[in-house]
Amino acid sequence: MKNVRYIYIALLTLFILGCDPDALDITPDGRTNLDDVFQNEQQTEAFLNRVYGSIPKYFYKYQFFAYLAGSSDEAEDSDVGNEPSNISFIWNTGSLTPSYDPLEQNGHDVAVKRYQTFWGGIRDANVFLANVETANIPNTRNRGRFTAEAKLLRAFYYLEMIKKYGPMPIVTEPFNTTTDYTALVRPTFQECVDFIVNECREAIAIPELPIRITEEQERGRFTKAVGHAIISHALIYNASPLWNDSNDTGKWQVAATGSKEAITALTAGNEYELFPDYEEYFYSQSDMNPSPRDRETIFEIKDGSPGTFTIINALPSQPGQFKTGSAPTQELVDSYEMVANGEPAILGYSDEDHLNPIINPASGYDPNNPYEGRDPRFYATVWYNGAQWDNIQGNIHTVETFIGGSDQLIKTPPNRKNTHTGYYLRKFYNPKIQAGQGSPARFKKFRLAEIYLNLAEAENEANGPTTEAYNAINIVRTRAGIPNLPLGLSQDEFRDRVRNERRVELVWEEHRFFDVRRWKILDQTDKLVTGMEIIRNAPGDFTYQRFVVSKRNAWDDKYRIFPIPLGETSIIPDFDLNQNPGW
Template sequence: MKKIIVYIVSIGISYFALGCKNDPLDITPDGRITMEDVWKDAIRTEAFLNTVYQFVPGYFMSYGYFETISGLSDESYYKEGIGIAWANGSLSPNNNFVNDFYNNCWSGIRYANVFIENIDRAQVTNENNRGLFKAEAKILRAFYYLELIKQYGPMPVIDKEIAVDFNFTSLKRPTFQENVDFIVRDLDDALAESRLPIRITVGSQGGRVTRAIAHAIKSQALLYNASPLWNSQDAANPEGDISKWAAAAQASKEAIQELTKNDEYKLYSNYGDYFLRGYDVVPQPQDRETIMETGGGSRTHFITMNNIPSKTGVDRAGATPTQELVDSYDMQATGLPAILGYNDANHLDPIISTASGYNENAPYVGRDPRFYASIWYNGASYDNIRGNIHTVETFTGGADQMLRTEVNANTGTGYYLRKFIDPMIQVSERSNASFKKYRLAEIYLNFAEAANEAGVDISLAYEAINTVRRRADMPDIAAGLTKEEFRDRIRRERRVELFLEEHRFWDVRRWKIIDQVDKLVTGMEITQVSPNNYVYTRFVVQRRASWQDKYLIFPLPSSELSNVPDFSDNQNPGW
């Protein structure tokens, strides 16, 4: 019987810690088949590849008690759960209450390595599939590595099974660049496989990785590698290594070119409706924007856990948007930012753009259509449900009033979540909303950011960001901005376009601005003076302790420090 070492799973059940005894890879679940038997049988070989897929983490509302990670950023606020724990600074090497990506990703890497090392000698039903299967495993390995290093920083590069007598003292933490180089090599190898499809069009193959997914991972990996967190800046290079930004821009440009060829991928026509549907795996899909969907909890639960109290069956308000998020939406008529920033550290004195057309006495009028597709605000119509139209009332004394207390059913910020919630169905009905792990709009925004920072293809960078804005019926951003001005507009665009999609939490880290944006969040208290006449008062909702530099990356789990000596000597900064 061939023995396989569990080598990184504690790095979870530790890929580094366990020996070969009772290894689940020694036999298949029936307790009789050896690993050698797996590779001698085409069906079992394919089944093993399916196992590599099983460790893709849950996202969306898979955190805490059906919570989203947005409550750990300045996008939204939770009155309880992981939002409170995060605000209190409870994260530690012994307490990662956010997620278990560490274990899942190392498990996925381990199984991918075993598959990649054995597929060349394994039996396959169709010889043409051998290269395709290897490409899938390499994309998955790249995916798992990227998810790990985003959260924990550089990880040892292990691309083979580890022998029983492996010397763990030889494992060293590489640079982030070396990790990204490894990820890119895997993805380029996969993209060189001509049989790898650009998308899946057969339902029985739904969920398998594609060329589009490989491009999306590469785009994001190189963008993160170029960002300030991992792109050292000094007196000689105040903006870091520009070539990293150029590489990121080129990867995203190539991705856009291949994905949009013949309209294979294109932005969905309606921004709001896009998030109310699932990805359709058919030859001619209506949704050509989604590149990868993942699990993330019951969609029915999402509606009951993130809704307004006047709707029967609602459990809690959930992720209530912050005033900072509301302030980030431009004005539609002018296309200009409504709020440019704040005059004070508490975000209670906004800097209003007088040229934008924003009226602080009617703050929800004339905003970017994505605002109305993402947020329920005072005066919003909760659409027609079987003949009933509900007007949202977040003013004091209103049906959906904002409460600063710990009453979970009511918002603590003055807003409720709209995105991913179909207002045309009852709370008890199932939603088709799905989490979009990767989609085409992100790659447009990745390209715009990287091109601007690299100083290349600037006209194409404007066209990329304007393509995203046009879908939302927003005016183009006029060309001619300085690099710094365009950077600000790109970051604003990412914030509103990708709200609740798990980008903001990581973006503020890779940009190294958590000390600027994560100290507190604010809300809006509304007092009704008379019908359609209100007084708006900003207030601090929550002050947070998780904004120091050590929170730029998560601490390595204490359980792993003894398994790999270099981990013990190189725990992440501040932990």
């Protein structure tokens, strides 16, 4: 917030430094004041683009092309042991402090420093909303639409910030030279969520805001659908154990209602629906036209995936590979159910190191043939020993992660080209694209499947495993090609199944990192990760041995919520008095 205090002093400097590259290529020349900006039609639109400029890129755009997945139990980053500044290595050693956030190491994202960036986005939204009513906007429909978009952007930045740092002061007016920053106080999480939801509902009610984007030149703009997604997301967090210690079922009911309303609005007239093929869905960006093939994506990040994406996620046997990126863990692999009956393959572990899995005897899982008959999303997400990778130098390549194979596991760094877990990431990477070629894959920030799973979770917590809860989760499972959940589950059993469904459906989409925090199970999930070492005895005959990949130190309760940065607590007394627990 140190940055926002200087809004009037530094505004011209900020303009001179330039707006977002896509901001209509309009940058004030340094002689323009704020009033002049909003009396110029083009510069008004450029300022709205500036508000959009604080949206992070997510995906693989963390330090040295890392994913957030490597700082969760989804993955082990291949640069652990190779790159001292690797965010996963530093994060997993427990290095987070009020003065240092490992996830904010210099990355490939202008918004890598989330705290400053989100406050900057809120600042810009406040300035825009304070001026939009009198701004030079000849088209009255644009005035309504611009207002709605700015409100949604402000709500989005608040949501992303409170997920990470907890409740933050609700500021709706531009800061000025008389603002008393020492008077700022932290509200409750509920108050923040109420503000976010109200902002979204006000925006959704503005008729000029469309339900979806249908023209390529408008790609990346917010819509009514984004508003519904933000509401669903915010309410599920508000009802979760982290922010609902008393397990107030009323909060869960509000969350369920919010997601139901979102689904009703989005699916009316088949405006939004799940994409038919889970694997293919992640290979490309959404199509912008009135009758799109992709009706699932609500908002995706515009930033493209050039050749860098393919060389940092390739197999060692692929020509042009630079590194293998983040490798799926055995814990993730164990979470995929059996396709024949929808039963969990692994029920848990009988030891602290996860080396002795509890096999579900009803599942049909064979530990000597562990990759046979799994949830189709497993094959769409993970490269494993024996998988068939199409079109490597014109041939179909059989993935060989066994010791001595062409894609072998190498446990000991330094080594960034081979998996550290026995697996490679397939999701997002079309196997027909060669390493070094650009990819049309984009990061899906909001999509319809998440809202269905939000509804299933909230409905179960509010009312038990009702027909509505079953229907919501089963529509996602049906698209995946996995049987419906069995009837007669208890509320606790359904909770376990919907949490696992989120894990496999939303893997690598930055949900798991925050889900285990809002569920307050970080100490159960993030103490260690394991992998699979495979020895080939003869062609087609393998021995499988689990091993501990790494033990981690970022699982204590205090890691559920990030500390408010030290520079802020030294400026704002209430931040110092009400720093997050453990910090």
